[in-house]
Amino acid sequence: MQFKMIPLVGALSLVLSGSALAQEQVVRIGSVAPTTGSDSHMGKDNENGVRIAVEEINAKGITIDGKKIKLQLLAEDDAADPRQATNAATKLVDARVAAVIGHLNSGTTIPASRIYSNAGIPQLSPSATNPKYTQQNFKTAFRLVANDAKLGGTLGEYAVKTMGGKTFAIIDDRTAYGQGVADQFAKSVKASGGNIVATQYTNNKATDFNAILTAIKAKKPDIIFFGGMDAVGGPMLRQMRQLGINAKFMGGDGICTGSLPGLAGTALGNDQIVCAEAGGVAENQRKAVDDFRAKYKKRFGNDIVYTAAYAYDATYTVVDAMKRANSVDPAKFLPEIGKSNYPGVTGTIAFDANGDIKDGMLTLYTYRNGKRELLTVTK
Template sequence: MQIKTKLIPLVGAVATVFAVAGSAYAQEEVVKIGHVAPITGANAHIGKDNENGARMAIDELNAKGTMIGGKKVKFEMLAEDDASDPKQATAVAQKLVDAKVNGVIGHMNSGTTIPASKIYFDAGIPQISPSATNPKYTLQGFNTAFRVVANDGQLGGTLGKYAAKELKAKTVAVIDDRTAYGQGVAEEFTKGAQKAGAKIVASQYTNDKATDFNAILTSIKAKKPDLVFFGGMDAVGGPMLRQMDQLGFKAKFMGGDGLCTTELAKLAGSGLKDNEVVCAEAGGVTAEGKKALEDFKAAYQKKFGQEVVIYAPYTYDALMTMVDAMQKAGSADPKKYLPELAKIHHKGVTGMIAFDAKGDIKDGTLTLYTYRDGKRTLLEVTK
């Protein structure tokens, strides 16, 4: 009898522990954040870089037991692949809406971000792109659309001015890949270059899956431009540089952020000559923010065993900015935290993040690079 008497309070205590644990578990809210980028196809290395940046943020938030509105929350990332294809982008956007995500980080490309943004807007779900630069994205009047990098108006215009003023290019040929991003940055570059006094001697286009540029390059070479500008991604720009080298086509080469990756050296091979390629990242930090960004890059290298390709820090910041807005609102409900996101001031690893009335980042910076010994080398950070 005595043994039974002792067991009764023990069983009761265990039951109490489980009840308390169950209650705590029930209190933990799950916050679902979608991430979309190309994980297959020619741009997969950039898309995976973006996804890794989002993954770092999610893991950090969960490790420190983030609270929203006095409740501990668990973040889940719903990662989707749009393969840089507008149709696939809208399909996965609808999938995320149906999954009732609390917010979306993405998409990577302008050509996928723009059509997907209408779906998120209709559902009232905030979207922050870490890398889409076409101005049209934030000109649609969608109060759910934000970006944490400068747009093509700033990026292309700055590159055009730099080509004429700093690189002393008097004659310029322009090639774009017919995507929303490629055309947009090429158009803005053309405006900036012409305004700064350069003459456009050729305008050609290819596509984002092309591998043979001999006909285009032979035609342009005959016009003897001082500089060739390419609006497109590194997966196309790299082979283009190889073929320029094979044709003995000597001209400076310039591109936007899609070209400006750590992978370009592998893709261009012998076509990547020292100081002959100039590109811009649609973001960057001034001297006072350098340590935070370098610390992030070191942590990224340790976690994933590879260098940052380009936009992982901006994806990380985009997700942290969204969560900051949720905490300020005391809720992960899109309707409740969207007003806080619109007026946010978040100190990220890429600098201070605040948005204008359209959803563009305020005081966005640009980082100009060249390549030396196969390494991307900083030229300057500008606004």
């Protein structure tokens, strides 16, 4: 594959230190996520993960190829909109970023990935889970979490074999993420012996679900699965309870957030929801994640919402590749990303030939007393 390479990365400046002349090279790191709109709480979380890493790396100081490196974060808002995502990607390419951490949603990550590929700029998504992202054979595309095939498959099997569900209703928001995870869940449910009695659709900006929920209520499913994000899933839960639907509610990482209790209110219940996060840590990584959570809260004044730790690890993985290549030129350090074996907060960051995370973990949660509670961590 041939790349259209960017001839210069960042901006080179000269700084005077005493009587010695030292070079400092500014290397730009892009971050793209929805920082406006219904997913903005998640998008800002991703951006904040990159921001902490950039601040830490600059404070420690790094030298590559004899030059002192200063990272500069360029953050763009894609509003979870594919068209705005490609505009943001083009803007970052024109700004000559060395790498991009993002996007948040599969529906924005996938169209933007071609732009980064054409420019030869590495893209590390901390959260996009649709398998198509890394099936395009772009050498620039990497994913730090397990994909929907694994996430939806694990949830479907768990719903039938562990939760004992026999009949299922499925709703998705028609986004690349929502439809992808719902389709994988449906396949796994059928393969595990479950029966899908209803399939309905909404969109990622909807607020009224009475029509589709009323149709589902008549089918009396044991479990309702929603492929979408918490900003839609929370109000949907409220309307389920208002209609007297007592089915268990399941979803992927889009609803599996610290924000869901506030969005769902009293409809959250106890042990009524099971969701999976595309990621997770083994027992020996818990302290590292807890330490990062504390650091994040001290810096920003609020708890982690979604995948900040993966965005943080993605940034360090890029810098680690630069160090090993002794270069900040994407043409030189891009191959090193594929060879990564970086000990991150979330675990070892290593990629397979497609750019997917190796041995990606999944974490299953429920909610009790308004808080998310761990059920199990699995590969």
